[in-house]
Amino acid sequence: MEFLKEIFTVLINSIFAQNFVFIRFLALCSFVGMTTSMENSIGMGGAVSFVTVMASVISYALYYFILVPLHLEYLQTITFILTIAVFVQLVELYLKKAVPTLYRAMGIYLPLIATNCMILAVTLLNITEQYSLMMAIVFSIGASIGYTLALILLAGIRIKMRYITIPKFLQGYPIIFIAASFIAIAFLGLQGIAR
Amino acid sequence: MSPFIVTVLWSSVILLVIGIVFGVMLGYFSKILAVHEDPRIVKIAELLPGANCGACGFTGCANLAENLVTGKASIEKCKQTSNGAASEIATILGIEIDSSNFSKKVAVIRCQGNLDNATQQVYVKDVSSCKLATTLKIFNKACLYSCIGYGDCVDICPFEAITMDKKGLPVVNHSLCTGCGMCVDICPRNVIVLAPLEKQVMALCVNQKKGKEVKDVCKAGCTTCMLCVKKCPKNAIRIENNLPVMDRNLCDLCGICVEVCPMKTIRLINEK
Numbered sequence: 001m002e003f004l005k006e007i008f009t010v011l012i013n014s015i016f017a018q019n020f021v022f023i024r025f026l027a028l029c030s031f032v033g034m035t036t037s038m039e040n041s042i043g044m045g046g047a048v049s050f051v052t053v054m055a056s057v058i059s060y061a062l063y064y065f066i067l068v069p070l071h072l073e074y075l076q077t078i079t080f081i082l083t084i085a086v087f088v089q090l091v092e093l094y095l096k097k098a099v100p101t102l103y104r105a106m107g108i109y110l111p112l113i114a115t116n117c118m119i120l121a122v123t124l125l126n127i128t129e130q131y132s133l134m135m136a137i138v139f140s141i142g143a144s145i146g147y148t149l150a151l152i153l154l155a156g157i158r159i160k161m162r163y164i165t166i167p168k169f170l171q172g173y174p175i176i177f178i179a180a181s182f183i184a185i186a187f188l189g190l191q192g193i194a195r
Numbered sequence: 196m197s198p199f200i201v202t203v204l205w206s207s208v209i210l211l212v213i214g215i216v217f218g219v220m221l222g223y224f225s226k227i228l229a230v231h232e233d234p235r236i237v238k239i240a241e242l243l244p245g246a247n248c249g250a251c252g253f254t255g256c257a258n259l260a261e262n263l264v265t266g267k268a269s270i271e272k273c274k275q276t277s278n279g280a281a282s283e284i285a286t287i288l289g290i291e292i293d294s295s296n297f298s299k300k301v302a303v304i305r306c307q308g309n310l311d312n313a314t315q316q317v318y319v320k321d322v323s324s325c326k327l328a329t330t331l332k333i334f335n336k337a338c339l340y341s342c343i344g345y346g347d348c349v350d351i352c353p354f355e356a357i358t359m360d361k362k363g364l365p366v367v368n369h370s371l372c373t374g375c376g377m378c379v380d381i382c383p384r385n386v387i388v389l390a391p392l393e394k395q396v397m398a399l400c401v402n403q404k405k406g407k408e409v410k411d412v413c414k415a416g417c418t419t420c421m422l423c424v425k426k427c428p429k430n431a432i433r434i435e436n437n438l439p440v441m442d443r444n445l446c447d448l449c450g451i452c453v454e455v456c457p458m459k460t461i462r463l464i465n466e467k
Binding site for chain 2 (some may be wrong): 070078090
C-alpha cells in the first residue's frame with residue numbers, strides 16, 4: 001500500500017505539481033513551436049514520451065551498471081545525451097517509415113527532440129532523486145504525460161485564438177506567451193496536491 | 196602513467212564502447228526501417244525553389260516533387276521554378292515542357308486610381324481592410340472596379356514586396372516579388388494580375404464600363420475610345436470587356452498606343 005501511494009505521489013507530482021513545462025519551465029521551444037495544430041502537438045507529445053521513457057530506462061541502466069562500478073559518474077551528462085540522441089534517431093526512422101505526413105509536419109522539431117531539455121532533466125533527476133528503476137519509469141511517464149498535456153492545452157487555445165480579433169501589437173507570439181503564462185498560473189494552484 | 200592520463204583514456208574508452216554499441220544498434224534499425232524512396236524525388240526536390248510556399252497546392256516542395264514523380268502534378272503548378280530548373284526536372288521525368296511558361300512572373304497592379312486620378316467620395320475612418328470595405332460596401336473611391344487602397348495585398352505578401360505609395364496605391368518591388376500570386380487571390384477587386392517580367396504594354400485599368408461612366412470616376416481609366424486599336428500598326432490590340440488586350444506575340448513594343456492613349460491608361464510596364 002505504501003508503495004502504491006509513493007507511485008501515485010510521484011506520478012501526480014510530475015504531471016501537475018511539478019509540471020515540466022509550466023512549473024519547471026523546461027522544453028519551452030517545442031512547447032511554442034509544435035502547438036500550431038492538435039495533430040502536431042499530439043504527435044510531438046507521443047514522440048517525446050517515447051524518447052523520455054526509453055532514454056530514462058537505458059540511461060538508468062547505463063549509470064548504475066556501467067558508470068558507477070567504473071567510478072565514472074562524471075560522464076553521466078554526455079552518456080545520457082548519447083542515449084537520447086540514439087532514441088531520437090530511432091523515432092525519426094520509425095516516423096519516416098510509418099507516419100510520413102507527421103514526419104513532414106514536424107520538420108526541424110523532430111531532430112530537435114535530441115536537445116529537448118525535459119528529457120535530459122528527467123534522466124538526470126532520476127539519478128539525483130535516487131529513484132528506483134520502477135520509480136524512474138513512473139517519473140518519466142508522469143513527465144511525458146505532463147508535457148503532452150501542456151502541448152494539448154496550448155494547442156487547444158491556439159486553435160480557438162484563430163477566430164478572435166487580437167490587437168496588432170499582441171499578434172503572433174506575444175499572445176501565445178500570455179496564454180501560456182495564464183495556464184502556468186493555473187498550474188501554480190495545484191502546488192502541493194500530492195505529498 | 197600519471198592518474199590524469201589514465202582517467203582521460205579510461206573515460207574515452209568507455210564512451211567509445213557505448214558509442215559503438217549505440218551506432219551498431221542504429222545501423223541495424225535503419226536497415227529494418229529503411230524507406231524505399233524513388234531517387235528522382237530527392238533530385239527534383241533539390242531543383243525546386245525550396246521556399247515551401249504552398250502555392251502549388253501541396254504541403255511543400257518535397258510533396259510536390261513526390262506528386263511530380265507519380266504524375267499527379269505538373270511542373271506548371273510551381274510558380275517560382277526558373278526556366279533552367281524546369282527543363283532539368285523535365286529531363287529527369289522524361290517529358291517535354293513548354294519553356295515559355297517558366298519565365299519569372301511579377302504582380303502588376305492594374306489600376307492608376309490614386310488620390311490625384313480617382314474621384315473620392317467618402318472617407319470612413321474605421322475601415323481598415325479591403326475585405327471589410329467590400330463586405331460593408333463602403334469605398335473611398337467612386338470607381339467600383341478600382342483598387343480599394345487599404346492594402347490587403349501589402350499585408351498578405353510573404354516577401355514584403357508590396358508597399359503603399361503616398362498617393363494610396365500599392366507598388367510592387369520587382370526584385371522581391373516571386374510571383375507567388377497570393378496578392379492576386381486576396382484582392383477583392385481582381386486588380387492585380389501576374390505578368391512575365393518582360394517589357395510589355397498593358398492597360399492599367401480594369402473598369403469594364405465605357406466613356407462618361409469611367410470619366411466621371413477616374414482621370415486615368417480606360418474609356419474604350421478604340422484609339423489604340425485603330426492606331427496599332429500590327430493590329431495587336433483587341434477589346435475584351437471594354438478593355439484593350441494586347442497580343443504579346445504580335446506586339447513589337449513600338450509604343451504608339453502608349454502615346455495616343457488620351458487617358459494615359461496604357462503604359463509600358465516591367466522595364467528593367
